[in-house]
Amino acid sequence: TGFSYDQRWIREDMARKFPKRFDKADYHLGMFHGQERQGRSDKDHYCPFTRTSLEELGYDYWALGHIHKSQILQARVPIVYPGNIQGTHFKEKGPKGACLVTLSKGREAEIEFVETTDWQFYEQPIKLPLLDGVDDLREIFERTYQEVKRTAEEEGLHLLTQFCFQLSLTDKDNLLLLKRYGEELMDQLRWQIDNKDNNFVAYPITYSIEVDRSEQKRVSNLYQQALLEKWQEYKDPAKFEALLQALFRHYHWQRYLKKEVDDEQFQEDVYQQALNKMDLSTTNYRQKQWRD
Numbered sequence: 001t002g003f004s005y006d007q008r009w010i011r012e013d014m015a016r017k018f019p020k021r022f023d024k025a026d027y028h029l030g031m032f033h034g035q036e037r038q039g040r041s042d043k044d045h046y047c048p049f050t051r052t053s054l055e056e057l058g059y060d061y062w063a064l065g066h067i068h069k070s071q072i073l074q075a076r077v078p079i080v081y082p083g084n085i086q087g088t089h090f091k092e093k094g095p096k097g098a099c100l101v102t103l104s105k106g107r108e109a110e111i112e113f114v115e116t117t118d119w120q121f122y123e124q125p126i127k128l129p130l131l132d133g134v135d136d137l138r139e140i141f142e143r144t145y146q147e148v149k150r151t152a153e154e155e156g157l158h159l160l161t162q163f164c165f166q167l168s169l170t171d172k173d174n175l176l177l178l179k180r181y182g183e184e185l186m187d188q189l190r191w192q193i194d195n196k197d198n199n200f201v202a203y204p205i206t207y208s209i210e211v212d213r214s215e216q217k218r219v220s221n222l223y224q225q226a227l228l229e230k231w232q233e234y235k236d237p238a239k240f241e242a243l244l245q246a247l248f249r250h251y252h253w254q255r256y257l258k259k260e261v262d263d264e265q266f267q268e269d270v271y272q273q274a275l276n277k278m279d280l281s282t283t284n285y286r287q288k289q290w291r292d
Contacts, residue, residue, distance in 0.1 A: 002031030021058035
């Protein structure tokens with residue numbers, strides 16, 4: 001027994017509309033695309049349920065969808081997110097697969113994770129030393145790729161890689177170098193791999209910048225506070241959607257992109273990009289103040 005979505009969000013518990021277990025069936029399975037109720041209006045968008053509401057129906061197994069991470073919510077009456085069979089972005093790192101479930105009368109279900117991943121998404125953290133210029137940064141890109149390649153070869157993996165540069169708010173010179181040359185250096189690295197390595201086991205896709213905000217209060221100012229307040233305001237999904245109505249209604253979005261984009265992941269990616277832009281903007285602002 002299952003159901004389909006007839007709209008983007010469903011905020012009611014659809015489990016209440018499911019029938020009780022069919023007594024004449026050997027096994028009654030439930031399929032449910034939703035998330036556990038969190039009790040927050042900004043989170044409970046996808047058929048929020050409780051484990052009790054599923055268990056009370058008496059089914060033999062619940063196969064859940066929506067969360068792309070394999071997890072067993074309950075084993076006695078199996079309520080299981082098998083996850084997805086292949087990661088699709090860097091929020092879905094590590095091995096992916098399916099759950100092979102064996103049901104037997106009078107026995108607890110046997111649940112086995114079966115890996116199906118061909119390529120895994122992988123993040124390589126990098127703490128930058130003080131750089132003198134773009135040549136130092138290029139060397140770090142190339143050295144990091146070789147480290148990831150060795151990891152893939154040693155563990156028998158295929159890794160789609162993101163370089164995660166870890167900076168502090170005061171590390172303005174490295175931040176500006178990355179913003180100015182990062183994309184160019186990543187393109188050069190991919191070009192070298194495409195033209196020299198016909199059997200690669202690791203491939204650099206992108207890079208990210210993670211800023212340690214533990215010093216934020218010490219270096220904060222009114223300009224930065226104003227940016228952060230505006231950023232917090234648009235973390236409300238309703239305001240976020242209203243802001244991007246022109247995009248969501250665009251013909252190309254509706255036809256080509258909507259079905260390929262995970263709403264929550266898209267929103268999270270936009271927030272992270274906004275934070276990165278804010279860090280760079282704050283750095284430029286401080287430099288201007290120091291010059292003045």
